[in-house]
Amino acid sequence: MTQLFFLLILIAGLGTFTWIIAKRVQPLLHAAPDPRFNDVPRRVQLVLKLWLAQWRQPRYLLAGVLHIIVFFGFLALAARSTELVILGILPNFSLHLGHWYEVTKDVAGIAVFAAVVILAIRRAFFRPARYVGHTTEALLVLGMIGTLMVSEFVYSRTNSLIAYTIHDLTFFTFLCFLPMGKHFHVITSLFNVFFMRLHPGNVKPVKYGVTDLDSLPSLGVKKFEDFTWKHILDFYSCADCGRCSDRCPAHRVKRPLSPRDISIKGREYAFAHQSLLPRPAGEKVPKADEGALIGSVFSEAEIWSCTTCGACEEECPIGIEYIDKIVDLRRGMVDDGLVPQSLQKPMSALEKRGNPWGKLEKNRAAWASKMDVKLVEKGETADTLYFVDSMTSYDDRMQKIAQATARVLSKANVDFTVIGKEEKDSGHDVRRFGEEMLFQSLKEQNVESIKASEAKKIVVSDPHALNALRNDYAEMPPVQHISEVIAENVNTLTFKPLDTQKTYTYHDPCYLGRHNDTYDAPRTAIDCIPGMKRVEMQGSCRDRSFCCGGGGLMLFYEPEEEQRMGVVRVQQAAEAGADVIVTACPFCLTNIEDAIKVAGLEGKMEAIDLVELVDAATTDGRQPTAG
Amino acid sequence: MEILVCVKRVPDSAENEISVAADGKDIKRDDLVYSVNEWDNYAVEEAIQIVEREGGNVTVVSIGDSEAEEIVRREMAMGANQGLLLTDSAFEGSDGLGNAKLLTAAASRTKYDLILTGAQADDGAGQVGGMLAALLDWPYASLVNRIERKDDATLRIGREIEGGNQEVSDIDTPCVLSIQTGINEPRYVGIRGIRKVASIEVPVLDGAALAVSDVGAAAAKVRRIDYFVPELGAGAEMLEGSNEELADKVVDLLKAKGAIK
Numbered sequence: 001m002t003q004l005f006f007l008l009i010l011i012a013g014l015g016t017f018t019w020i021i022a023k024r025v026q027p028l029l030h031a032a033p034d035p036r037f038n039d040v041p042r043r044v045q046l047v048l049k050l051w052l053a054q055w056r057q058p059r060y061l062l063a064g065v066l067h068i069i070v071f072f073g074f075l076a077l078a079a080r081s082t083e084l085v086i087l088g089i090l091p092n093f094s095l096h097l098g099h100w101y102e103v104t105k106d107v108a109g110i111a112v113f114a115a116v117v118i119l120a121i122r123r124a125f126f127r128p129a130r131y132v133g134h135t136t137e138a139l140l141v142l143g144m145i146g147t148l149m150v151s152e153f154v155y156s157r158t159n160s161l162i163a164y165t166i167h168d169l170t171f172f173t174f175l176c177f178l179p180m181g182k183h184f185h186v187i188t189s190l191f192n193v194f195f196m197r198l199h200p201g202n203v204k205p206v207k208y209g210v211t212d213l214d215s216l217p218s219l220g221v222k223k224f225e226d227f228t229w230k231h232i233l234d235f236y237s238c239a240d241c242g243r244c245s246d247r248c249p250a251h252r253v254k255r256p257l258s259p260r261d262i263s264i265k266g267r268e269y270a271f272a273h274q275s276l277l278p279r280p281a282g283e284k285v286p287k288a289d290e291g292a293l294i295g296s297v298f299s300e301a302e303i304w305s306c307t308t309c310g311a312c313e314e315e316c317p318i319g320i321e322y323i324d325k326i327v328d329l330r331r332g333m334v335d336d337g338l339v340p341q342s343l344q345k346p347m348s349a350l351e352k353r354g355n356p357w358g359k360l361e362k363n364r365a366a367w368a369s370k371m372d373v374k375l376v377e378k379g380e381t382a383d384t385l386y387f388v389d390s391m392t393s394y395d396d397r398m399q400k401i402a403q404a405t406a407r408v409l410s411k412a413n414v415d416f417t418v419i420g421k422e423e424k425d426s427g428h429d430v431r432r433f434g435e436e437m438l439f440q441s442l443k444e445q446n447v448e449s450i451k452a453s454e455a456k457k458i459v460v461s462d463p464h465a466l467n468a469l470r471n472d473y474a475e476m477p478p479v480q481h482i483s484e485v486i487a488e489n490v491n492t493l494t495f496k497p498l499d500t501q502k503t504y505t506y507h508d509p510c511y512l513g514r515h516n517d518t519y520d521a522p523r524t525a526i527d528c529i530p531g532m533k534r535v536e537m538q539g540s541c542r543d544r545s546f547c548c549g550g551g552g553l554m555l556f557y558e559p560e561e562e563q564r565m566g567v568v569r570v571q572q573a574a575e576a577g578a579d580v581i582v583t584a585c586p587f588c589l590t591n592i593e594d595a596i597k598v599a600g601l602e603g604k605m606e607a608i609d610l611v612e613l614v615d616a617a618t619t620d621g622r623q624p625t626a627g
Numbered sequence: 628m629e630i631l632v633c634v635k636r637v638p639d640s641a642e643n644e645i646s647v648a649a650d651g652k653d654i655k656r657d658d659l660v661y662s663v664n665e666w667d668n669y670a671v672e673e674a675i676q677i678v679e680r681e682g683g684n685v686t687v688v689s690i691g692d693s694e695a696e697e698i699v700r701r702e703m704a705m706g707a708n709q710g711l712l713l714t715d716s717a718f719e720g721s722d723g724l725g726n727a728k729l730l731t732a733a734a735s736r737t738k739y740d741l742i743l744t745g746a747q748a749d750d751g752a753g754q755v756g757g758m759l760a761a762l763l764d765w766p767y768a769s770l771v772n773r774i775e776r777k778d779d780a781t782l783r784i785g786r787e788i789e790g791g792n793q794e795v796s797d798i799d800t801p802c803v804l805s806i807q808t809g810i811n812e813p814r815y816v817g818i819r820g821i822r823k824v825a826s827i828e829v830p831v832l833d834g835a836a837l838a839v840s841d842v843g844a845a846a847a848k849v850r851r852i853d854y855f856v857p858e859l860g861a862g863a864e865m866l867e868g869s870n871e872e873l874a875d876k877v878v879d880l881l882k883a884k885g886a887i888k
Binding site: 213214219334335336337338339340341343344345347348349351352353358359360361362435437438441 | 639641642643644658660662705812813814815816817818819820822
């Protein structure tokens, strides 16, 4: 009799679970294409590292360690749970797991129970700010896990039917509860990590498999089905841990954006539009394509607030991506003409003049007018091309970066040219602001000019240009950032001590660090300067670097915010004990120099570009050095 | 509602470095890029929004050669239903009155309920809208920053007047309104939008079709004789003090000059 009862529970439990999962999978089948079966070895490697080894969990130490205990406890107890569920139906069933497994699963059970108790106390009484809502759900799940541990423990020692029944019922309730909320990640995280994006600097094409964008009736994500299946899987997989938002610079300065909310709102929308039960007759079935996402699920200001710095994606323990979603939503807004006035002028100027200020093309290389720099527009050639990009070409202050780059290249005996008036904006941030057609147009013009220059490699001083040419453009010669060139040439360059007692710190630009994994070259370059005193902004350096406020079109956008990101960054540098912030990006430099003034630290703190620093700390090889 | 919006192709001061040519009669035009006059763009957006609310048609008209067609298309990409181009070598050098006569002739060919112009142009004198209304014998309101429907034959409009004050009036239709920037947020038009309307025919009317002859340079009664950059005045007043003191002084000055209250 009891065997039949447990058989019915098994059938009901598995049946319900399968039903829910089938419902959850449906939207993925109707979503936009997203080829993610490439480079399987790399994907397996990521599963082993991020999923199995829980690589990113300890970045938040206490929560991470407790999660690892529960995760491995679950893995250890999986065999025992399977055995138990069948045991109720076939009384003599055994998986013959052996003595050592008995010990292991008992240790795991006790460890998980202890972790669950700590997690529940933490959730209820010492909740970190990054947890928003969902406390009842969290406590309920912790309660179920605790019940599973205790009932298994009791049953193993007493053979109590009551303990067994509690375990069996809790087991299937837990199983069916998982796909109803944030604990869906228990099931989906494995897949989410396997299918996560492999190339951080890149942005997805408008639609996979489509090259003629004019043939598409609509661009970007406007309604839910426009998301790719992986992006919907992301929504399902969010564990609501809030690490993304905790690291998000936009969230930190109280712009109306929280990456976590992008996922939670996406999931809530998806669940609300899937009816798990047959609807009562007459009830209106909400159609997924009713209404646009912008204005209902997401707001315009929310989607424009992102600087695409990538801090959220770097932090997510299970590989949820945000930049592609933000860019896709922006593409949809651009296609519908929903672009803030502050961005329309620079976009129009980029279209007409190839730079966001509408400055004259013929003045693009004006920074070099008093220097001995080869110009492609004069028919000069060299193996290396210095691609300057708009900010460094036209901004009075940033032209000093161009001049310093030219001098440092000469000191390193690099023969180079500059394109001149035919160079257009790299379009890096045009693309990330969703204006794909304009980006394609700028890219085509640049690709032509770069090919015509006959250069065999490209050097940039702007990480945005680096990322565009390396990751957005195709078939380019190898592209290097000037910091990499300096690090390679430390023996060619002759360093001299700076006449200063100041303490330096290095600010990692997002598109040099996180998006292109270049953390050491700039530090190597700085540390070559004799007598250099450099400190790190502990906790917010390297892949946790805090965005300065964003580059490209973000300079023109007028966000709702309580504070400037740059001010937060400058304060972090001050806390680290630095007097000088060294960066390696013209946008970082402009944002940080402004922020120093806003923070009232003028005279106490200064900012300099890495290449300016190296230029000042190296002697000109072509002139005889003193002494 | 049938709406006609008059638009002009101008060198956008934001995308050009404007300098005066050697003969002093015009600006240097070699390196210029052109766009639709900013005020006109607001007028087109407003017309589109009215039609979205009430139904009807938006027609965009411009005087000029095939280059002016480019901006007519841009406004069609924005959502205007059709374009109209007034082209004839005899139109060149028309003064404001000449342009108003051409637009009057164009506007008289179809029954319009409303004609919108920009309040002024980057390179203009803010005169055509008023003359167009007078030639049509229609009522006119300038510097309009709000348009609402009152009843079938009346619009309720807001006008910006000196000092940032607002005036509200009722105006009978058909009428001519000149539109101030800030009345709305014009939608963005990208390369893709323009390509979508690239194959739509824009009708062209010449002097014969419009039956207008007393226009062009010869008929102009206003002639530009000089263009120059004003000489820099004597030194500006430099404020001194701490940041807080500077802020207080600036606020006092702005109050004294009536910029803030």
